[in-house]
Amino acid sequence: MSEGASARIGGGAGDDESRGPRTTRQWVILAVAAVVLAALCLVAGRWQWDRSEARNAEIDLVNANWSAPVVPVQEILDGPGAVVPDSKIWQRVELEGQYVTDATVVLRNRPVSGRNGYHVLVPFEARLPGQDIVIVVNRGTVPLGRDASGPRAFPPPPSGTVNVVVSLRADEPVSDRAAPPGQVQAISTEQVLAAGPDGAAWAEGRTVGAYGALRSEDPAPETSLSTLPKPDTDPGSHLSYAFQWGIFAVGAIGGYVLLWRRERGALRGESVSAGDLLLASDDQADADGVRARRPARDRRPTAEDEEDALIESQLR
Numbered sequence: 001m002s003e004g005a006s007a008r009i010g011g012g013a014g015d016d017e018s019r020g021p022r023t024t025r026q027w028v029i030l031a032v033a034a035v036v037l038a039a040l041c042l043v044a045g046r047w048q049w050d051r052s053e054a055r056n057a058e059i060d061l062v063n064a065n066w067s068a069p070v071v072p073v074q075e076i077l078d079g080p081g082a083v084v085p086d087s088k089i090w091q092r093v094e095l096e097g098q099y100v101t102d103a104t105v106v107l108r109n110r111p112v113s114g115r116n117g118y119h120v121l122v123p124f125e126a127r128l129p130g131q132d133i134v135i136v137v138n139r140g141t142v143p144l145g146r147d148a149s150g151p152r153a154f155p156p157p158p159s160g161t162v163n164v165v166v167s168l169r170a171d172e173p174v175s176d177r178a179a180p181p182g183q184v185q186a187i188s189t190e191q192v193l194a195a196g197p198d199g200a201a202w203a204e205g206r207t208v209g210a211y212g213a214l215r216s217e218d219p220a221p222e223t224s225l226s227t228l229p230k231p232d233t234d235p236g237s238h239l240s241y242a243f244q245w246g247i248f249a250v251g252a253i254g255g256y257v258l259l260w261r262r263e264r265g266a267l268r269g270e271s272v273s274a275g276d277l278l279l280a281s282d283d284q285a286d287a288d289g290v291r292a293r294r295p296a297r298d299r300r301p302t303a304e305d306e307e308d309a310l311i312e313s314q315l316r
Helices: 003-021 024-065 191-194 239-269 274-288 303-315
Strands: 094-098 105-107 117-126 133-143 161-171 208-220
Touching: 024 239, 094 133, 094 208, 117 191, 133 161, 133 191, 191 208
Parallel strands: 133 208
Antiparallel strands: 094 117, 094 161, 105 117, 117 133, 161 208
């Protein structure tokens, strides 16, 4: 037997004798640690599960409303102060009225399909039966300017009376980040109108809690902007992460149980050698009819089997 094998034999026996069995207090500490770790894994798994459910709900909403038939805007926004119901997000509606071109502002720091640029936001005065509303229309994106502090020059919207089809979106929360004049950090009707040259006074009492993502204009402009694409419907990896955290939780408890059983078995003098495992696998294969028992000459102990047997005899 090699010197390395002798050292492993001596070292293993010495370690077992010096450590001894764990105390009840140590087992309790390990049990608490395993339970806490499993609980944290379950919490993380539930968080990922909830994110998966929320993401699936968003995807279902996009699929249901993005290509739904166009309806008049008053069916959803019946007057000033109206907000978009959650079930109608992305619904296509038709507006008739005119753009307030002088109040155009741009949204900064909002990439689309991985490309940086600015979104062009133009208030629109839409005619409803008996009243008008003002709704912000996101007409699309333009590339960055030369110094990236603003957009490149972009064409104006159609003048006069225009029929516009937009996908409705809920107003975004007001942003507390500063922006240069004529720019905003969020598509909030309040902030968009306030960022215009004349402020928001002209639209007071006529605004709604929504904005529209442009789908089409009639008459069409001479030069169109890059309209926004259909929202991403990739569900992501939240569900697989949830299952992974569940497996980690089971592993934490299973590891504690395995450690306890191994130590209990060691205290009773139970052990399993590599040779025993080899013989047991052969017997099981014969019983199941998977393969015939190997001849005795083929099962002659190898050098590794003899070394395992010698190690076991010295450990007993």
